Structures are given as C-alpha cells and as structure tokens.
Amino acid sequence: MNTADQYLKAIYLVQQIEAGPASTGQLADRLEVSPASVNEMIGKLEERGLVEHEKYKGASVTREGERRATDAIQTYCVLERFLRNVLDVDDFRAEARQLEPVIDDTVADRLDMIIDREPDCPDCFDAEADACGLLEIESD
Amino acid sequence: MSLAARVESDAQLARLLQIGVVLEEVVEVRAHRHYQSLPAAERADAVEDLLDEAVEESAEHRRRLESIIDALDAEEVPVEQIESLVGEQYASTRPENFDGVLYDQLHGEETAYKFYDDLITAVEESDVEFGVDRAHLLETLREIREAEAAGVEAVAKLMEER
Numbered sequence: 001m002n003t004a005d006q007y008l009k010a011i012y013l014v015q016q017i018e019a020g021p022a023s024t025g026q027l028a029d030r031l032e033v034s035p036a037s038v039n040e041m042i043g044k045l046e047e048r049g050l051v052e053h054e055k056y057k058g059a060s061v062t063r064e065g066e067r068r069a070t071d072a073i074q075t076y077c078v079l080e081r082f083l084r085n086v087l088d089v090d091d092f093r094a095e096a097r098q099l100e101p102v103i104d105d106t107v108a109d110r111l112d113m114i115i116d117r118e119p120d121c122p123d124c125f126d127a128e129a130d131a132c133g134l135l136e137i138e139s140d
Numbered sequence: 141m142s143l144a145a146r147v148e149s150d151a152q153l154a155r156l157l158q159i160g161v162v163l164e165e166v167v168e169v170r171a172h173r174h175y176q177s178l179p180a181a182e183r184a185d186a187v188e189d190l191l192d193e194a195v196e197e198s199a200e201h202r203r204r205l206e207s208i209i210d211a212l213d214a215e216e217v218p219v220e221q222i223e224s225l226v227g228e229q230y231a232s233t234r235p236e237n238f239d240g241v242l243y244d245q246l247h248g249e250e251t252a253y254k255f256y257d258d259l260i261t262a263v264e265e266s267d268v269e270f271g272v273d274r275a276h277l278l279e280t281l282r283e284i285r286e287a288e289a290a291g292v293e294a295v296a297k298l299m300e301e302r
Contacts, residue, residue, distance in 0.1 A: 003143050031143060086225065087158060087217070098152055101145040102262045103159070103255075110163055110251045113233050114225040 001100050005072040006031065007041050008050060012061050012069035013127040021058030030130070073122040075108040076100055080132045082111045093131050145258065146265035153270055153277075154214030156259055160205045160284075161217045163255055167248040168198035169226040174241040177234060187242075190298055194245060194291065201252075201284050208280065211272045242299050249291040256285035 001009075010030050014022035024042070028035045042059050045051035050065035061069055079099055083092035118124060118134060126133035147153045171194040178187070206216065235244045260281050263274070270277065 002145075006143050033143060082162075083155075086162065086222065087155075089155075095152075095155060098148070099155065099159075101143055102147070102156060102258055104258055106247075106251045107159070107163070107255045107258075110166055110248065111159070113166060113229055114162075114222065 001072055001075055001103060001105065003041070003101070004045060004048075004050070005068055006101065007038075007045060008061055008065050008069040009072040009076070011051060011059050012066060012073075013125075013130065015060055016127040021054060021060045023058040027059070070122055071105055073125050075103065075105045077117065077122050077125065077132050078108040078112045078115065079103060080135055081115045081117060084135055085115055086111075092135070144265070145262050147259075147262045147270075148266060148268060150212050150268075150271045151214070153263070153272075154209050154212045156262070157205045157209050157212075158214070158217045160252075160255060160259070161202050161209070161219070162222055163248075163252050164198040164202040164205070165217075165219055165222040166226055167245075167252060168195050168202070169223050170230065170248060171195050171198070171245060173227070173230050174235070174244065178238065178241065186298060186301075190294060191245070193294075194249075197287060197291065201287070204280055204284065208272055208277060213271070239299075239302075242295055242302075246292060246295040246299065249288050249295060253285060253288035253292060256281050256288060260285060 007027070010027055011022045014026050014030060018026070024035045024038045027038045027042075031038070042051055042053050045059075045065065046053050049062055050068065051059050051061055053059045076096060079096040080092055083089040083095050083099075089095050121132075124133045125131075147156065171191045175183075175188065175191045202219075209216065235241045260278060263278060263281070
C-alpha cells in the first residue's frame, strides 16, 4: 500500500473518531511522522482531489478519497486475517502494520481468495483500535 | 507503525517470502483446478501447456523461496493447508468460462510480478544486514520476477490469439 493510501486511511479513520476533520497533529501522532510531513502530503492529496483541507480545522477525504481509504482498510483487514488464520501468527496485528506498506491491494485480493472475511468487512473496522473489530488477540 | 516500504528485519523478510510461497501455491492450485474444470472441447494443447508450465514454474519458485526461508531459520509455510484452503474457496471464486480461466491466470501472474517487484524495492531500500546473502536474495527475487513477467506475456499472447 503506498504512502498516499496510508494517509487517506488515517484521515478517514480520524474523521470517524472525531466526527469531523482530521487535524495535522492527530495525523502526525497516528502515522508517527512530523507535522511538516503531514502538511506536505495533505497538500499533494488536495491537488489530486482526494482530500479537502480547511485551515485551522483539518483534512477530510473527498468521495474518491473515501473510496481509496476503505480499499486501504480492506487491504489491511485481509492482511490481519491472513496472518492470523493462515500463517498462525500470534501478534498478527503488529505484523500486519509492519507489512502494510509493502503489500499492494492486488496482492491482498489474491490472499483474500483463501480467507473467510466477514461480509460487512471493512465496515466493522475499529477506528479507535486501528484494527479489525472482530479479531481478538489471544492473551497468555 | 512505519510508512516506509522497506524490509526492516529477518523476521519481516521471512514473512514476506512466506507470502510469496502462498501466492505461488495459489497460482499452482488454481491453474491445476482450472484445467480440470475445462470442458473437453476447450482443452487445446496450447492451454494445457500454459497451465502445465504455470504449475511447474510456481512449484519451482516456491522451492527457491522456501530454501531462503529455511536459511533465515523461519517456519515453513503449511503448504498442504494452503492447498486445501484454495480448494475450499475455489467453488465460490472459480472463473465462469474459458476466457475467465485465462484472465484468472493472467491476474495471478501479474499479482505475483507486482509482489516481487515491491519486495525487491523494499529490500533495496533497506540497509539491514540480513541473515542471508543480500546479492543471492536479490538475484533470486529478480529471476522469479522476470519469470512472472514472461508468464504474463505468454498468457496475454494466448488471449490475443483467441
């Protein structure tokens, strides 16, 4: 998943949590990057018609931006479920986050052929936890 | 989290190679099933050869990836389990007609190409010293990527000829 899609996903999820635009600070915290990097990327996404930015309020995804954000969430969900159900990875959530930037959505689509995803995925995504809302990490 | 598309550890490299093994296994099993599902009238030699080669090639790629995974001391992918999962899901994801079979094959090869291409970039972007020889790793991945590109071309050619 490319960097732009990771930003769109983060903006969309912060919007859901805040019920309003995503601020630069919130995005910088969530993505663990500097506020300057966030502002630079928001400018690029705005030029591409994927994000709208209101000064002092924050960024919101456009309809096309939302489509790409939900695709990105789905790619992440496929990865989580694939790691947990097929490769039996205990810390599937942390690994899914590590692998997310390297895995393209076409690859996730292929992996999706062998996992049983819920029909309402990715609507059941837990924005606060930034993870699939249905898969629970087993405690020791 | 990291936004960077680079491989940052042996464990991450092994996991990505395991995903490669799964993609190869999916191509292998689906190609085999496609052939079995073709009506006798559609079983042209050219298609039989193409699917046969796809099965053999994927098996070889899988073995090459597995030998690197082994050298990284990571766990083997449960290939039999993947095979049965692909089989279980095949009924609901199978192509509906002959053109669909070729398209699915094309999509499988294109996906594999994209995966190796991204993985090669992610290894090149990394300055980690891996538990396997970097030059050998990159050479293997590049060779497999080129084979996938040739596979895409072969399927596309066959589709054009129809």
